[in-house]
Structure formats: structure tokens, C-alpha cells
Amino acid sequence: MSTAEEPTSLTTADADRTVRGKSEGSPADGGEMGPETGREAIIRAARRAFTLKPYAEVTMRGIAAAAGVSPSLIVKRFGTKEALFNTVLDFRPAAAELFGAPPAELGRHLVLTMVDLRDRLRGDPLLRVVFSLGIEDERTLLRARFREQITDHLTDVLDGPDARLRAELIAGQLLGLGATLSLHRPDGATAGTTAERLADLYAPGIQHLVDGS
Template identity: 85%
Template sequence: MSTADEPISPATAGTERTVHREAGELRGDGAEGGPEGGPETGRDAIIRAARRAFTLKPYAEVTMRGIAAAAGVSPSLIVKRFGTKEALFNTVVDFRPAAAELFDAPLPGLGRHLVLTMVDLRDRLRGDPLLRVVFSLGIEDERTLLRSRFREQVTDRLAAVLTGPDARLRAELVAGQLLGLGATLSLHRPDGATAHATADRLADLYAPGIQHLVDGG
């Protein structure tokens, strides 16, 4: 188990930050975080940095010091907030907060709500709330856990509220549509048409296909 005292060289920290920024462009992850007293500190900044780290590297290669460097905070702050690397990892692979917001709408208007909420979550979280399930580079056990959490907390949750035939199949296809939307928004930053479109315009174009899956008609 890693601790805040794991050694990390300045060169390694700099390399990690560079790789994190490059991969973050693909996943929609934004800021590296500011000084410990700035607006980008605290729990959210640590989680953003940890999400990038656990996506880019196997669990065993992620260090608390590396996460701290990427978040712009001290390692001791991470230990204070989360305790251990394992506890931080379990927080990162929790899709329930995003799912609670994504599915908080009646079924007849869920498609549009999903698109608008995805865009809003990406802005507020400075990263995509779902794409880490696709881009994780962890070992098989970690990827299996991530996929299992996603199925349980996102796909199964949606399937349980859908009505009509093939609810599970439709829920999986809706999840795929949301992942596709996130990937598209990330891949075409900052100059693509999707980057400049309003959330309402994206919903006008993208939501009907999702709503068709929700309705099952």
C-alpha cells in the first residue's frame, strides 16, 4: 500500500504532469489544480488528479506524491482527506454521484436531460464523469472492478427503471451513447464544432436518439 512518503523525483513529477495533461485532453480533464490555498484545491482537485493517475497507470505505479504534485497540494492533505491510496481509488471508481444526476428526470424527457447533464457535469468536474471506464490502463483486476462498478452503478441502475422489452439491452446502448458523447466532446476540443455548440443545440441533435432507446419504440 502506498503512503505519502513514497519517493518521487522532480523529473518524474514533471513527466507525470505532462502525460496527465495530454491524456486529459482526450478524456476532457482540464486543470492541474492550483496552490493549496487557491480555488482548485481540496477534495475535488485531489479526485481529478487521482482519476487521471489511476486511468493512466496501473494501481501499483500510482503514488500519493504523484497525485499530490498533479493536484497542486501536499501529500499530507491527501492522507488527511482520504487516508490511504486504496480509499482514494475506491472514491475514484464510484460512478454513483454522476449517475444520480444523470438519471434524475422522468423517462419521457430523460434523453434531453442526459445530454444537458453530461455537458454540465463535464464543465463542473473539469472532466468526463464516465470515460475513465474506457481509458483505464490498470491491470486486469482493476479494469474488471471499474467495469463492474460501471455496470452496477450506471447500466443496471438505468435498466431497472426502463419499461418495455429489452430494458437491459437498451440501457447498455444508452450508456454507450453517453460514452460516445463524452469521447466526441473530448476529441474535438478546443476547436471542433462540438466545442462551440451550446448544450441546448447538442441536446437538439443528440437527445432524440437516446430518447428512442429510453422509450423502446
């Protein structure tokens, strides 16, 4: 399958943004439900569908209903179910934002950007790799894309010894952050905490792995 790249806007995390608790979404994507239109709504609905069901059980009509659009709009924008599936499997837009800082500033940038992405996407950009319920071939492909586009990318960014090990541990830290923010909404301590405060507490551990010291 060829990968259809999902465009993204490159913005910095708002230093004063609060991690807001919204109504419950799917734990599979760490999502909060909210009003969406167009391409974003389609991609979000597709991520949830392909995470919770095997590929063969997902229909364009079902995705359209969940996104509040017509099936013809999905066909117009993505063409086929396979093309939409490949968009869901693409972690590169998230990687472009997550790794868009020099190594010396990367730990804090990763935390702030994760919070910002969750807010803008109304869901976690990475957790689908953990919670996917597809058949083995689909889960294998999803994890291969994650390793290639997230872990391998990060390995190339890091200097010093054990770069691959540190990259895997950092990826685990990001998944853990996403899971924590999802599990403890809407009334957990993280729901009333600013992104800056989360970075104060969580980023030093990630930065230690980035530095390799």
C-alpha cells in the same frame, strides 16, 4: 474493497451553457486543465493517475504533486490510497445526476447533464471506464462498478422490453458523446455549440432508446 462515496451537488444543466474548449487535458478522462483546489483537485488528479497507470505504480505523493496539494492533505481527507482508489471507482454521484429525471424527459436531461458535469468536473464523468490502463483486475473492477452503478441503474429505470439491451446502448451513447466532446476540443464545432443545441441533435436518439419504441 469498500466504496467511498464522493459527495456531489445536484444542479440542473444551464440551458445556455456553451461547450467551452479549454487547454488539452488527458483523453482518458476527457479533461480540460484548469485551476482547482482541495477535494476536487485531488479526485481529478487521482482519476487521471489511476486511469493512466496500474494501481501499484500510483503514489500519493504523485497525486499530491499533480493536484497541487500536500500528501498529508490527501491522507487527512481520504485516509489511504485504497480509499482514494475506491472513490475514483465510484460512478454513483454521476448516476444520481444523470438519471434524475422521469423517463419521458430522460434523453434531453442526459445530454444537458453530461455537458454540465464535464464543465463542473473539468473532465468526463464516465470515460475512465474505457481508457483505464490498469492491470486486468483493476480494469475488471472498474467495469464491474460501471455496470452496477450506471448500466444496472439505468436498466431499473426503463420500462418495456429489452430494458438491459437499451440500457447498454444508452450507456454507449453517453460514452460516445463524452469522447466526441473530448476529441474535438478546443476548435471543433462542438466547442462553439450550446448544450441546448447539442441536446436538440443528440437527445432524440437516446430518448428513442429510453422509450423502447
